[in-house]
Structure formats: C-alpha cells, structure tokens
Amino acid sequence: MGKVKNLIALAITSLTLYACSTTHQDNGWYPVDNSDNIEGEAIATTNDFERVSLDTVTDPDIAFIQGILKQDRISDWTDATEQRIGKRIGFVYKDSVIMAPTVNCRIERGSFSINSSDKQLILEIYNSLDCDKIEPPYVMPQKSYATAEGMTMRIVSPDPVKIPVDSLVVEFTNNSNADLTTGEWYRIDTKSDEGNWIQAPYSKQYLDLLAKGTEVCFNGIGYSLKPDGSFRMTVKSWLYDLSDKSAAYRLVKTFSYPPYPIQKSDTAYVEFQIR
Template identity: 75%
Template sequence: MNHKSHILIKRITLSLVAFLLLVIIFTVYANVKVERAAEGKIYTSVDSIPHNKVALLLGTNPLNKWGRPNSYFTNRIKTASELYHAGKVDYIIASGDNHTKDYDEPTAMRDSLMAHGVPEDRIILDFAGFRTLDSVVRAKEIFGCDSLTIISQADHNARALYLAEANGIEAVAVSAPLRAGRWVRTRLAIREWLARDKMMLDIWFGKQPHFLGERIEIPDLMPQKSYATAEGMTMRIVGPDPVKTPVDSLILEFTNNRDTELTTGEWYRIDIDSDGGWRLAPYSEKYMEYKTKGIEVCFNAIGYPVKPDGSFQLTVKPWIYDLSDTSSTYRLVKTFSYPPYPIQKSDTAYVEFQIR
C-alpha cells in the first residue's frame, strides 16, 4: 500500500468515525428533547387523564406479518374505547394510512371502535395519516384541534407529543399496553430513536403532510339548556358529568330563586328531539316487557319542598327509556308548583342535554 492510499483510507476512516459520532450526538439530542417535551404528559390510566374534546388515535396495521391480530392495534383500540366510555373525550380521530384501496387503517379502526361500543358519529376518519407528522399536523390544520389526547404506545406517544408541541397543540397522551419480549423492545427502541432523528430533521426543514385540504369542523357537544314556564325555577343535571351511555341515573338540582317555597314531585318525562320537534323518548325493552305482562310502573305521590333562594337534589333512574342514541338531544321534563295551595296549575321545567 503506497503512502497516498494510506492517507486516503485514514481520511475515510476518520470521516466515518466523525459521522458516526455526529449521528450519536444528534440521536441523543433528539431523544432528550422528545423525552423532556413528553414529561408529565403521558398517562397510563384513563381515570387520571384530563378531558379533551378530541382524541387522536394513531394508526397501525390491524394484522401482524403472520396475518394474526396485531397487539399494537388491538391495544390502541381498547385504550381508545375506554377513554371514550370514561367520558374523557367526545370524539376520536382515527388517523392512518390508506395509500391503496386494499390497505385501509382508518376504516379498520372505525369498525373495531364501533365493536367496542363507540358510536359511529363520534368517530372521524382521517385517511391521509401516512406518518405521525401527517396525523398530528392534519389534526390541527384540517380538524381545527388546538388540544388533543393522543393514543398510541408510550415511545410513539412521546414523539407525537413533541410534534404536537412544535405545531402549537396542547396535548396529553394515554399509552396503550405494549406486550413484547426484551429483543422486540430493544428493536423497537432503536427504531424509535431513528424515527425521532428523522422527525427532528423534518421539523427543521419544514416538512409538511402529503395532503392537506379544506377545513373540517368538529361540532361541540351541546351544553345543558335549562328553561321553565315560570320565572324563578331552574333545573339542571349535576351528575354524572358527563352524562354517558348506559345511563343508570341522573342527579337533578332544582334552584328556587323566588322568595316563596316551591314544590316538585317524583314524576318526570324524557323527550327526544326528532327533526326539530320533541316527542317522547322510546321506551326500554325492560319497560316494554313489564307493559306486556300488565305490570304498571307508577311514580310515588311525594312532594319535595324547595325553600326560597335554596336548592334541592333528586336522583332519578330513567330505566324506562331507551337513551342509547348518542347523536340525539334529549329533554328531561318535570312539573313544579308555587303557592297558593291547593294547586290550581302546575308549571313545567325543562333541561336539554346530550349523552356521550
């Protein structure tokens, strides 16, 4: 080997070592930044996570390479459905890859969420979530989300949280379980480190999603609306908060703003909004069975006083009604009376509400 060849090999070796050191330093930098951004924002239980209007469910293949159910997919679906049923989110964006007609992550997520009891009208499909960057940026630019609850496995969540912060989104995350052996976890960790490197470069160079498009508004759930046929009486639902299906009980609070005591009883009715008009909510199967057997369900003839400038709470169990339609608005109706007694005419209080 001549002198020139020796110098060339030495330079190439030094260059490779320098490049490798640069990659290691950059990888450490990227991971430190991501972990710090995610600190205190990743939850392992849906019970403690704060409420957000929208959850972003990050997609993955429903099947593994052997054609069997993918545990990453099934655990994310399970976590997302638990989050919804706990009342911690109102809507779920199912964001995933649909680059061919034969590969459709969002539809698979929707079908699985519905199988876990999440209503279809609370699931929003994003077919252009090709990468985590696409999913997060589109959540803001297309769906108008300034805050999010992200659902994936823990390491992936950390990267998604950094992307959210970089794009001005206030986000938290809940981690789906990761069931894997030591070798698989090591391989996934290395893959995630490299993915964070690429993410950091994408942010620095202003990488944008493959597709954007027109804005899609996600509607707010209607807040309770209370009104009555006589001034001075308000009724609202104070529990559970939020009201979610199945509805076991409702805690009503009556407030009397007059200087005269009012009286209310146990009777109530629940209506449903049907094409802009109110009609009686459908009866439950259990109640219809009672009617078929000739069993009458009656309210107790009890009067509850509500003192002047006071309040009173009453728990009702609306089992006689089928309140499973989470896309509709309901109205609970109760009568009340002010003196003089004996009562000549009852007034009516209403509270409109929706069910998650």
C-alpha cells in the same frame, strides 16, 4: 494569571453547557422509570400515528387525545406494552414527559390516549400531529328553561350523557322568592322530524314489564326547594329509550307552590343530547 483565570472560566462554562445539554427525542411514546427518565428507544413516535381525535366535551377543563397507530406498528406496540406491565410508559413532547401511566395489561389494537391538566398543551400537541384527524360529533349544549321565572334545572351527571343511560342526576336552582316543591314524576320528550316535542319511546326493559302487567309508579313524595336554594335528585331515566345519538331530548319535571294541596304548578325543562 489572567490566562489561567480565562482557562478556568472556559472549563466551568464547558462543564455547565455539558450538564444542561440533553439528547433530543422524537415526540412519541417511550419506556420511562418512576422519575420520568426515558429508559430506552421509542415504542412509537407520532409518525406512527394513523389517526387521532380530540375530546374537549367530556370535561370542559380538560382535553384528551385518543388515537390509533398505523397497522404495521400495532404488533410492536402490543408486544412492547405487554413487556411494560407493572412499569410505566410516557408520552414525550418537545423532550418532556407529558404523562406516564403504569401499564396494567397489554394494549391491543394500537389504541392510546394522551391527556394532561394543561389543556392548552394538549391542544398544541393535537395541532402538531400530522395524521388523519377525526372531528368529534357535535353535541348540543344543555338548554334549561321553565314556565316560571327563577327556576332552572340542569343535568349534573353524567355529563355528557352517554349510552347506556340508566339514570340522570339533576340539579334544581330556585332564584325566585317562593317556596317550591317537586316530586319524583318526570317525562322525557324527543323532537320529531317536524320539530315538535313528543314523548320519547319507552325502553325495551319497560315494555317487557308492561307486557307482563307490571307498571312503574312514582312515589308520592315532595322535595322542598327554598328561595335562593338548590338541590339534586336522581331521575331513573331507564324507562325511556335514549339510544338515538342524533335525537334531541328534553327532561320535563313539574314543580308546585304552597298552600297545599296544589293550587298552582309550573314546569321545568332541560334539553340535552346523547353522545
């Protein structure tokens, strides 16, 4: 009887091991179904990656890997993604499907992007890749200050600021005890080679309007900001040419205090860079 029990236990153990075993897959891109099951051979493995870059700036809570396949793998990648239109392909890492987007069109030039809500996982994947790695350019963090204590201004959107720049959504925060008011007027400065702040050049669009005798005026409107309050407004920054990624810029806005007409005014600044 003891021998029979041992045989049964061995059979159950073998069955359990068989049920839990999985086939190891090389890290890379695979066709997957809607349940994240791999449906076939690898479309491209990480050994096929030519170069990658890591983006941790676009969203501070998320990391993205952007990459290009080796030249001799691009054609197969393009054909494979075209065959998967309307279906999913998944990036597999350590035998787990990390992400599985639906293919909407053929993906040419061998480009791909890997992302996950797990930032540390993306960093781990990036560090594991054995290919050329392009370091993203340094982007200066925003720097806010004012001529009066308690007032701060920051660019909320787009963040980071990217070309082309049509408008900026800025947020004012009033940590003082005074009522403040700001209007639509603004200026954008750039830092000269000597390190001095000077007005940024106007955009071609605005220069063309000036050549035709048309000038842009700011509405005479005031936005009130109470103590310990904040509010957002859109600045139409297209007046200035913000195409130099190597330049440092700063947005300049004035704010004033009651009683009105204006008795006193201060200035808020936020420095930024274009990606």
